[in-house]
Each structure stands twice: as C-alpha cells, then as structure tokens.
Amino acid sequence: DGGITQSPKYLFRKEGQNVTLSCEQNLNHDAMYWYRQDPGQGLRLIYYSQIVNDFQKGDIAEGYSVSREKKESFPLTVTSAQKNPTAFYLCASKPTDRHNQPQHFGDGTRLSIL
C-alpha cells in the first residue's frame, strides 16, 4: 500500500544537538511539506518542496533545514538554533499534476527536549 512513512515516532534532543526527522513516500507525489503542530494548535508550515532539488521556506523556517535529493524523501533537520523544538512534526505530500487532490499525511514525529 502506498503511503508516507515518518520516523522515528518519538525523538529526544539534547541541548545544542541537531536532529533529523525522516519522511519517505511511495505515492510518486512531487510536492512534499513539513508542518509543526504545538499542543492545542493548528498546523504551521516549516518548508515545502514542489520538485526534486528545490524547496521553499514556509512561515516558521528559522532553526530548520531540509533537503530534497530524491523524489521519495524530504528529511527535516531541527538545528540547535531552534530554541523551542518540542512539538509534533507532520510530513505531507501531494501530486502536483492532480491539483485538486488533498494532502496526504504521515503519522508524525513527536520531538521533545531532554
């Protein structure tokens, strides 16, 4: 079955450490997205990518970095510059040629500070 796989499900970060969240999709979607969700809040866009080797900043990109070297993969690095990283991180994807389709979401990664 096609879908989006995020790993790990839970992640703990020590102060000053960079951590990378994985997002892999086998839906053959061109567009991929990273969102942050804080408790009781909506989704805020961190980065998105419409095509391989290209990505754009979202509303809260500071302290985060991404790469898009393969269509299937869109990893997110939470750097030490992100001072309040504790949140639920959601990856999503969408086909760009069928632009009425909704975004498909992974199961999320919950990141906490040690």
Next chain:
Amino acid sequence: ELKVEQNPLFLSMQEGKNYTIYCNYSTTSDRLYWYRQDPGKSLESLFVLLSNGAVKQEGRLMASLDTKARLSTLHITAAVHDLSATYFCAVPGNQFYFGTGTSLTVIP
C-alpha cells in the same frame, strides 16, 4: 497572505444534537479541504470541495462551500461519541493554509 479562521475553536455537544462548524477564508479560492485529527494522531482527509455550491456528505457529516461568501460549513447531524476529534479546514494557495481547528467533544 491568506487567512483561514474557524469557529468555534472548542465545541462540546451532547449525543444526538446537531451543530455546525464554520470556516472563513480571506481571499478567493474555488477549493477547500476538511480534515479530521484524533488526539495524538495524524490528519485524515474528510472532504474535498471543488466548486461554489459543492456539498459532500459522509455519514453524519456534511460539508458545503460558498466561494462568494468565502465560507465553508461542516454540519454534524445527531452527533455520536465517535465524532469526537479536531476538525481542520484548509485552503490552497501558494501553499496550503490551515484553519486553527475546532476541537469537538461529544458527550454521551
């Protein structure tokens, strides 16, 4: 920047009652999406509304879109406990713009 507002933010209702969640957005769009999120889980697509006057129904939920008023509604009929979740609307633009979410609790 496109703004998407939902109300109410929190909704507690008794089983068997009806209620409507509202989603307003600030600029023109002919499409709107509704998602459901269970606590601690991911988002699941509920409805895709693609034109003015579009209406979609699934079980006790019915969604509609009025693009002229920039308004979508999610109507709940005869609520049951299983509908307890957070509901988000989303409007596409350069990116997807999500509403703040409506946390629904259905009380037996």
